[in-house]
Amino acid sequence: MTTTPPDFVPFALPDIGEEEIAEVVACLRSGWITTGPRAQQFEHDLAAFLGGGVEAVAVNSATAGLHLALEAAGISAGDEVIVPTLTFTATAEVVRYLGAHPRIVDVDAATMNLTAAAVDAAAGTATKAVVPVHMAGLACDMDALGAAAARHRLSVIEDAAHALPSEHAGKLVGTHGSTATVFSFYANKTITTGEGGAVVTADPAIAARCRTMRLHGIDRDAFARYAGSQSGWYYEVVAPGFKYNLTDLAAAIGLHQLRKLPRFQARREALARRYREAFADLPLTLPHAGAPGDRHAWHLFIVRLHDDAPLGRDAFIAAMAARGIACSVHFIPLHRHPYWRDAYGLTPAMFPNAEAIFRGTVSLPLFTRMTDADQERVIDAVRRLLR
Numbered sequence: 001m002t003t004t005p006p007d008f009v010p011f012a013l014p015d016i017g018e019e020e021i022a023e024v025v026a027c028l029r030s031g032w033i034t035t036g037p038r039a040q041q042f043e044h045d046l047a048a049f050l051g052g053g054v055e056a057v058a059v060n061s062a063t064a065g066l067h068l069a070l071e072a073a074g075i076s077a078g079d080e081v082i083v084p085t086l087t088f089t090a091t092a093e094v095v096r097y098l099g100a101h102p103r104i105v106d107v108d109a110a111t112m113n114l115t116a117a118a119v120d121a122a123a124g125t126a127t128k129a130v131v132p133v134h135m136a137g138l139a140c141d142m143d144a145l146g147a148a149a150a151r152h153r154l155s156v157i158e159d160a161a162h163a164l165p166s167e168h169a170g171k172l173v174g175t176h177g178s179t180a181t182v183f184s185f186y187a188n189k190t191i192t193t194g195e196g197g198a199v200v201t202a203d204p205a206i207a208a209r210c211r212t213m214r215l216h217g218i219d220r221d222a223f224a225r226y227a228g229s230q231s232g233w234y235y236e237v238v239a240p241g242f243k244y245n246l247t248d249l250a251a252a253i254g255l256h257q258l259r260k261l262p263r264f265q266a267r268r269e270a271l272a273r274r275y276r277e278a279f280a281d282l283p284l285t286l287p288h289a290g291a292p293g294d295r296h297a298w299h300l301f302i303v304r305l306h307d308d309a310p311l312g313r314d315a316f317i318a319a320m321a322a323r324g325i326a327c328s329v330h331f332i333p334l335h336r337h338p339y340w341r342d343a344y345g346l347t348p349a350m351f352p353n354a355e356a357i358f359r360g361t362v363s364l365p366l367f368t369r370m371t372d373a374d375q376e377r378v379i380d381a382v383r384r385l386l387r
């Protein structure tokens, strides 16, 4: 039973079909429900989808993956890691897990992404890494960021939670030669495993360290141990690791989500196209769609209401909710949250672009199960409120 009115348009919905359901049931019946053959297959399929000689390490969240990737890159207490302010707190919190400090910087006004210039301005002697975030699914300029990172000898850990299957300069995010790229399979991301994530890298040493540390610092995973050779009971602990493995139950969902990704992407692109044409004459800034050669994953469709719009952002979201349409805000910048603000003495004046973005920013519903009729309802409401 649901109490949601039938004409309510949610902000996002997972797109789970009979294939995922049957695979989860088969997994349950198989007797192997934690990390095993399905997680291994999912890693194989994700690496094959991305290409570029990468391998994938499946984990139980992108947050876990970011933590593992930074640890594998050697980030430790007292180090500094450059992080954009316009992101989810997970991007920065993992830096604190390691006793290191995020150096929180402003983003580009048009793309909402981290720039090479910001990296050049922020990098100091303690800076060891940078974490670009591909905001909403618009790829960062990885050529420029990679060059800036090289100038300052920084590891690059991409937060690609929004960016499957984004492309920069004709190449998928995850294949640009960074230290590691981390994807999220949280419930509302472009593909989901309920909760889940993956670290992707072309560096075998980074992959090996992530594999070890995702399961207690043990040198082999449970499947290899129990289903492997005669000495399957033997293992060695080589580090105080974490419990970050992806279960086969979750991977069972991911196997089919990944196969559906091209169809999901086509639907997201069609929804984004329709929004863009429907809002072209309104007092708002449409999301940056990417340079030629880029592909936007359209995880989010973020518009920015102009200061002269008939109503402000908060009133707009309330009015949309009153019409049965759920909107959201991505993100409240890190520098506005009490912890980050107080721990690092951050003020709004340090982040003029993120402040200007935040003032008018609204994320509209965009998900693959959204019908054309759902979208026309959203468009009609937006046009009535803003025209």
Ligand SMILES: *Cc1c(COP(=O)(O)O)cnc(C)c1O
Residues within 6 Å of the ligand: 060, 061, 062, 063, 064, 087, 088, 090, 091, 133, 159, 161, 162, 183, 184, 185, 186, 196, 197
């Ligand atoms: C969702 C998200 C994460 C965290 O992903 P989880 O899989 O939920 O840990 C990290 N960074 C950004 C930008 C996100 O949107």
